[in-house]
Amino acid sequence: xxxxxVLTAIAxxxxxxxxxxxxxxxxxxxxxxxxDSFAEWANASPAIAAANWSAHIGAVNQAQTATKxxxxxxxxxxxxxxxxxxNSGILTNGTDTLSTSYQITGDVTVPDAAYKAAGTAExxxxxxxxxxxxxxxxxxxxxxYAINLLVQAVSPNNRAPNSGxxxxxxxxxxxx
Numbered sequence: 001x002x003x004x005x006v007l008t009a010i011a012x013x014x015x016x017x018x019x020x021x022x023x024x025x026x027x028x029x030x031x032x033x034x035x036d037s038f039a040e041w042a043n044a045s046p047a048i049a050a051a052n053w054s055a056h057i058g059a060v061n062q063a064q065t066a067t068k069x070x071x072x073x074x075x076x077x078x079x080x081x082x083x084x085x086x087n088s089g090i091l092t093n094g095t096d097t098l099s100t101s102y103q104i105t106g107d108v109t110v111p112d113a114a115y116k117a118a119g120t121a122e123x124x125x126x127x128x129x130x131x132x133x134x135x136x137x138x139x140x141x142x143x144x145y146a147i148n149l150l151v152q153a154v155s156p157n158n159r160a161p162n163s164g165x166x167x168x169x170x171x172x173x174x175x176x
Contacts, residue, residue, distance in 0.1 A: 035075065037075060037076040037176060038073075038074070038075060038076070039072060039073065039074035039075075039076065039078045039136075039174035039175075039176065040072075040073050040074075040174075041070060041071070041072055041073075041172075041174075042070070042071035042072070042073060043070070043071070046068055046070055047068075048066045048068050048149075048151060050165065052066045052067075052068070053065070053066045053153075054066065057098070057153065057155045057161065059155065060155055060156060060157055060158065060159065060160060061154065061155060061156070061157035062154065062155050063152055063153070063154040063155075064152070064153050064154075065150060065151065065152045065153075066150070066151050067148055067149070067150045067151075068148070068149045068150075068151075069106075069146065069147075069148055070106075070146075070147045070148070070149060070172070071144060071145070071146060071147070072107075072136060072144075072145045072147050072174060073143055073144055073145075074136060074138060074143065074145060074174065075138060075143055076138050076176045077135065077136065077137050077138045077176060078135070078136045078138075078174045078175060078176045079133050079134070079135055079136075079174070079175055079176065080104070080108065080133060080134040080135070080136060080147065080172055080173070080174050081131060081132075081133050081134075081172070081173045081175065082102065082104070082125055082126060082132065082170055082171070082172055082173075083126055083170070083171045083173065084118060084120075084125075084126045084168070084169075084170060084171075085168075085169035085170060085171045086167065086168055086169035087167065087168040087169070088118065088126075088168070089102070089118040089125070089126055089168050089169070089170045090118045090168055091153050091166035091167065091168050092166055092167065092168060093161075093162055093164045093165060093166045093167070094162065094164075096161055096162040096166075097166070098153040098154060098155060098156075098161060098166050099117070099153070099154040099155075099156075100117075100118040100151065100152070100153055100154075100168065101115035101116055101117045101118060101125065101151070101152045101154075102115060102116055102118060102125040102149065102150060102151055102152070102170070103115050103116065103148075103149075103150040103152075104134050104147065104148065104149060104150075105148040105150065106145070106146040106147045106148040107136055107145035107146050107147065108134040108135060108136055108147065109134070109135045109136075109137055110134070110135070111134075112150075115150070115152045116132070118168075136174070147172070149170065149172070151170075153166065
């Protein structure tokens with residue numbers, strides 16, 4: 001009988017030891033992080049300065065151009081809409097203006113082939129009805145899109161424009 005008790009105690013000890021060494025069942029932790037749809041410009045305040053132009057205007061009926069390369073970060077297909085801000089997007093110095101026109105090129109589905117006049121009428125750059133818009137199609141895994149804003153300034157063909165700096169602003173809105 002004593003032998004039986006010793007064997008039982010050893011067996012129980014072994015079982016307790018095995019249970020302690022076996023550990024517990026693993027915990028599987030499920031983790032979720034949410035990324036909302038968004039579009040944002042790499043530079044929210046870009047500028048085209050005098051040094052960015054092909055040259056300064058120095059004659060009547062003379063055209064000069066500038067290009068601003070912009071980067072748009074987006075994780076959704078967006079619609080890009082230009083609107084004229086300061087001076088309605090027309091280069092202005094006091095009451096004097098330069099004929100101003102624009103193009104959008106780069107990672108848009110249908111880039112402009114020619115300059116569009118700064119105006120809100122149909123076919124113009126800031127057209128409202130139908131709206132002049134550009135589509136940037138999301139490419140999964142990319143998220144960075146090159147958008148080029150080209151601007152052309154033309155001096156009047158029948159008089160010399162006032163000397164000085166001509167300014168305006170354009171707003172490019174990315175929405176989905």
